[in-house]
Amino acid sequence: MPRIRKVTVSTDAQGHTAGWVSTDLEAALIAKPDPGAAAFFDLDNTLMQGASLYWFARGLAARRYFTARDVARFAWQQARFRLVSEHTGHISGARDIALAFFRGWKVEEVERLAEEIFDELMAVRIWPGTHALAQTHLDDGQRVWLVTAAPIEIGRVIAQRLGLTGAIGTVAEVSDGAYTGRLVGDLMHGAAKAVAVRQLAVVEGLDLRRCAAYSDSANDLPMLTCVGSAVAINPDAALRRMARAKGWQIRDFRTARKAARIAVPVAIATGVAAGAVLTMAVRRRAAR
Known part of the structure; x- marks a missing residue:
């Protein structure tokens, strides 16, 4: 208005x-502030086309941290990974490799790169429809958080750029302003998202029955079912079935052709291997 x-x-x-x-x-x-209600948005393929870490890796490749071929090889591996399974061992291995890649990097450097790469590659891949939904909550005086398996630094930059309240993401341990190569806790994935949302609700005084959650993946069912209103955005097959069974709202901002196709950016949007996007880069660097 x-x-x-x-x-x-x-x-x-x-x-x-x-x-x-x-x-x-x-x-x-x-609108007057509504402190008791909030909305929680998954990032990859819900608010953004594809995986934020994939585009971050593309930006790093453009800056010669590693090659575009490495990114393409990773994309294929992630597509196969999602279609076959999500075994914990695979996730842990990819996570450890990615953490090793960032060991010793300064936090401020990663934040600077995240800002640059968002402006260059990610901003144009924000789904306007999902962004509009987030804005309706803000217009109603509610707070809006991203909840993503991506590193918190990336989530925070995206939230800031889009005018959202903040982000919940995977947290890497930092010492003297640099990454140690270890995580604080575990990946922000699956049940961990629901735990984080509940913890935030306690701290912020939220009534989860008045809150909403948005996601594209059945992996986020724990988060979707811990709030009063769940919305399936660009849903995978499992989430679409669940949404229909529970009477949840379904919003699909893809074209029919794109929705029917299993494209690489969609396949990698799982987010479960939050650091795995850099696997090939680590191996390449180690081989030198």
Whole structure:
């Protein structure tokens, strides 16, 4: 809704004009804060086309941290990985390799790269429909958080760029401003998302029965079922079945052709291997 402003213009003895803008009416039109309600959005393939880590890796490849061929090889491996299984051992191995890649990197450098790469590659891949849904919650005075398996630094940059409240993500251990190669806790995936949402609700005084959650994947059922309103966005087959069975709202912002196709960016959007996008880069660097 457009803001309505009252403008008064006056003229002084020298013929100069001066004006002031009343923001009283504008302030009245802004929704009052609703501290008891919030919305939680998955990132990969829910708010963004494909996986944020894939695009982050593309940005690193463009900066010659490793090659585009490495990214392509990873994308194929991740597509196969999602279609076959999500074994814990595979996730742990990919996580450890990615953590090794970032060991010794300064946090501020990763944040700077995340900002640059978001502007270059990620911003154009934000689903306008999902972004609009997030904005409706903000317009209603509610807070909106991203909940993603991607590193918290990436999630935080995206949340800031989109005007959201904040992000919940995978947290890497930091010492003296640099990554140690270890995690604080585990990947923000599956049941871990629900645990984090519940913890945040306690801290922020949220009534989860009045909160909403949005995701594309059945992996996020723990988060979707811990709130009062669940919405399936661009859902995978398992989530679509569950949403229909439970009467949840389904929003699909893909074209029919894209929705029917198992594309690589969609397949890698699982997020379960939050650091695995850099697997090939680590192996390449270790071989030198």
